[in-house]
Amino acid sequence: MNQQDFLVCRCEEVTYNELMETASRNGCTARELKLRTRAGMGYCGGRTCRPLVQQITKKLEQAPHTRVTLKYQPPVRPISFGVLGGGEE
Amino acid sequence: MYDVIIIGAGPAGLSAATTSANEGLNVLVIDEYMKAGGRLLGQLYEEPDGTYWNGIKESNHLYEQARRSGAEIKLRNSVHNIEKSGDVWLVYTERATYETSHLLLATGAAESPLPVPGWTLPGVMSVGAAQVMTNVHRVKPGKRGVIIGVNPLAAVIASELQMAGVEVAALTLPQMNGLNEEAANPKQVMNQLLHVAHMAPSALIRQGSKWMKPSIMQQLGITFYPKSGFKMWGIPVHLRKAVTEILGDEKVAAVKLATVKPNGDVIEGTEEIITCDFVCIAGGLYPLTELAAVAGCPFYLVEELGGYVPLHNERMETALDGLYVAGNITGIEGAKIAIAQGVTAGLTMASNHGVPGLEARIDQSIKEIEHTRDSAPFHFHPDVKKGKQIVQEKWEEMMKAEQPL
Ligand SMILES: Cc1cc2nc3c(=O)[nH]c(=O)nc-3n(C[C@H](O)[C@H](O)[C@H](O)COP(=O)(O)OP(=O)(O)OC[C@H]3O[C@@H](n4cnc5c(N)ncnc54)[C@H](O)[C@@H]3O)c2cc1C
Numbered sequence: 231m232n233q234q235d236f237l238v239c240r241c242e243e244v245t246y247n248e249l250m251e252t253a254s255r256n257g258c259t260a261r262e263l264k265l266r267t268r269a270g271m272g273y274c275g276g277r278t279c280r281p282l283v284q285q286i287t288k289k290l291e292q293a294p295h296t297r298v299t300l301k302y303q304p305p306v307r308p309i310s311f312g313v314l315g316g317g318e319e
Numbered sequence: 320m321y322d323v324i325i326i327g328a329g330p331a332g333l334s335a336a337t338t339s340a341n342e343g344l345n346v347l348v349i350d351e352y353m354k355a356g357g358r359l360l361g362q363l364y365e366e367p368d369g370t371y372w373n374g375i376k377e378s379n380h381l382y383e384q385a386r387r388s389g390a391e392i393k394l395r396n397s398v399h400n401i402e403k404s405g406d407v408w409l410v411y412t413e414r415a416t417y418e419t420s421h422l423l424l425a426t427g428a429a430e431s432p433l434p435v436p437g438w439t440l441p442g443v444m445s446v447g448a449a450q451v452m453t454n455v456h457r458v459k460p461g462k463r464g465v466i467i468g469v470n471p472l473a474a475v476i477a478s479e480l481q482m483a484g485v486e487v488a489a490l491t492l493p494q495m496n497g498l499n500e501e502a503a504n505p506k507q508v509m510n511q512l513l514h515v516a517h518m519a520p521s522a523l524i525r526q527g528s529k530w531m532k533p534s535i536m537q538q539l540g541i542t543f544y545p546k547s548g549f550k551m552w553g554i555p556v557h558l559r560k561a562v563t564e565i566l567g568d569e570k571v572a573a574v575k576l577a578t579v580k581p582n583g584d585v586i587e588g589t590e591e592i593i594t595c596d597f598v599c600i601a602g603g604l605y606p607l608t609e610l611a612a613v614a615g616c617p618f619y620l621v622e623e624l625g626g627y628v629p630l631h632n633e634r635m636e637t638a639l640d641g642l643y644v645a646g647n648i649t650g651i652e653g654a655k656i657a658i659a660q661g662v663t664a665g666l667t668m669a670s671n672h673g674v675p676g677l678e679a680r681i682d683q684s685i686k687e688i689e690h691t692r693d694s695a696p697f698h699f700h701p702d703v704k705k706g707k708q709i710v711q712e713k714w715e716e717m718m719k720a721e722q723p724l
Contacts, residue, residue, distance in 0.1 A: 302612035304400035
């Protein structure tokens with residue numbers, strides 16, 4: 231049965247088919263898949279789709295046991311530029 | 320400047336706060352939610368001895384205890400970064416930057432999604448969101464729901480919804496796709512359920528679990544698994560049916576359900592429509608480790624614990640000086656274990672801060688964690704003890720590698 235397409239990364243509007251095709255065409259690591267499609271790079275910082283992007287590349291990548299495949303970077307919560315720059319809210 | 324800052328006011332964070340403040344330390348707890356208690360707040364279930372575990376009551380108790388011990392608790396404030404500067408940990412929050420000698424990460428767990436077509440419609444939520452709406456805010460998520468994902472957490476929350484007068488039309492699998500293989504494979508899901516079978520009040524599953532252990536029996540079990548499902552607390556549980564799509568124009572109106580083969584493939588022509596006004600997605604839990612990752616902690620992937628965990632020792636110290644972990648960030652388990660881990664972390668921080676004579680109590684508290692784990696009515700992962708052992712081994716390997724010869 232055909233898999234109907236659906237959104238995976240809601241912030242950047244990246245779909246399932248787009249992710250699967252990109253991954254199989256390029257043999258991506260999780261990081262490369264993220265950079266190519268922008269899945270996980272939107273406003274929420276990948277708080278929902280991060281595990282999904284990792285799941286897609288899991289078999290290809292042989293998930294390294296000792297480091298997190300998709301790097302976490304501050305800020306880990308959405309914050310205003312004012313807060314980030316140390317200025318007034 | 321604080322002696323101790325604790326990120327997370329869940330059971331682990333609150334018990335660590337009480338423990339370290341009672342040893343005379345100057346303690347600050349920060350949490351982004353509006354209430355203290357973390358994921359304990361939503362919990363409401365019957366214990367094996369027939370008494371009820373009421374998460375709101377337990378949370379209030381832990382919160383009051385922490386307040387009485389002198390710990391300061393700030394809610395509604397997110398931590399977005401942490402950083403070490405010399406001997407001091409800097410904690411960056413939405414409102415201010417705080418400084419501390421000892422920093423405990425007690426940030427708990429997060430839910431994994433299980434996307435299927437239609438999952439972005441209003442009315443689709445994680446099963447944890449439905450739990451919080453129902454049990455904490457006392458708002459019904461809808462009149463009649465379908466839960467996608469069959470696992471212990473989904474079962475517990477289904478029964479809680481039912482107690483609140485919300486109808487659960489079915490617990491069922493998602494259609495298999497490249498994002499969900501394990502959660503969509505009837506055989507693997509069955510396997511997982513057998514380990515919690517003693518909890519299910521259904522004779523079929525309870526009796527079945529004894530003889531279904533060998534894997535051939537499991538294959539038979541899933542092949543002959545009743546297509547109509549079995550009932551748990553009166554709720555149909557389907558392991559041979561999967562949601563292929565969530566339907567609705569502006570919000571959830573129904574799900575499309577199809578029969579699947581034991582390997583998860585959809586059998587064409589078997590689709591049926593089940594009406595509902597909300598859908599819960601139960602994809603399982605993983606440790607929420609973002610701040611430990613930002614700090615540069617070494618990690619290890621331990622499936623038995625739910626994912627990547629920061630390496631730590633039995634005293635709850637990480638590889639980074641002055642950084643500690645407790646609760647579900649160290650692996651997915653119940654709230655009582657998180658409380659016990661919080662005690663150990665609190666004592667270790669006090670001891671490292673110079674409070675003398677705590678060694679015996681630390682050892683005792685480590686034993687208490689083990690004991691609590693052994694007497695837990697169920698485990699999120701059946702091999703959690705093996706997972707804990709792996710962390711211990713990896714920690715020791717790392718320590719040996721760092722020792723100068
Ligand atoms: C949705 C869900 C449902 C669960 N249901 C059950 C159940 O029914 N039964 C059961 O035994 N276990 C359940 N658990 C497991 C649960 O995690 C443990 O029982 C226990 O609550 C873990 O305690 P903790 O203190 O480690 O973390 P939590 O209780 O999760 O507390 C962590 C706290 O940290 C805060 N936090 C996280 N990051 C930040 C940040 N960056 N800044 C500020 N604050 C932050 C959170 O707001 C939260 O209050 C559930 C877990 C989840 C996620």
